[in-house]
Amino acid sequence: MSGNGYQTLLDCRHRGRLLREHGFTVDQIxxxxxxxxxxxxxxxxxxxxxxxxxxxxxxxxxxxxTGATSLREARLYEYENWPRGGRRPPAHVLRLLARIYGTAPGQLVSPQILATYQIRDQRELMRGDQ
Known part of the structure; x- marks a missing residue:
């Protein structure tokens, strides 16, 4: 990440730290x-x-x-840019990212994007939201 994106990350890190000190959850942040x-x-x-x-x-x-789902930075950026560009993240990747971020998988995509997944994947992604 370079330029504005990196500065945004630094600003968000600082702000996130302050919000966590005030008891905000990652979802609220x-x-x-x-x-x-x-x-x-x-x-x-x-x-x-x-x-x-x-x-x-x-x-x-x-x-x-298992090592079955290797992730590279460029691919993560593609997932983060979806649907304006890039690629739609597979459900299994969303599950792992949710664990990393400390949230439920369904939180990582908008309801409109969630609707583009197969029904079984939608159910699995939403299961952690309850």
Missing amino acids: AIVFSLDHPASPLRLYRYAAGLTASQVVTAHAALDS
Whole structure:
């Protein structure tokens, strides 16, 4: 990440730290960030967690014990840009990212994007939201 994107991440890290000190959850912080930053929920949650793409890739590799779903920074950015560009993140990746960010998988996509997944994936993604 470079330029404005990196500065935004740094600002969000600082602001997120302050909000956590006041008892805000990662879900609440992502909502606050959405008021100021026109980004996908997936990117806002990374910002709310205060993580760089590199840190997410490292955490993803540690959680994926099978090694079947390797993630690279460029792919994470593609997922974060969906649906304006990039790629739609697979449901299994959303589940792992939710664990990294400390939220439910269904929080990482808008309801409109969630509706584009197969019914079984929608159910699985929403199961963690209850």
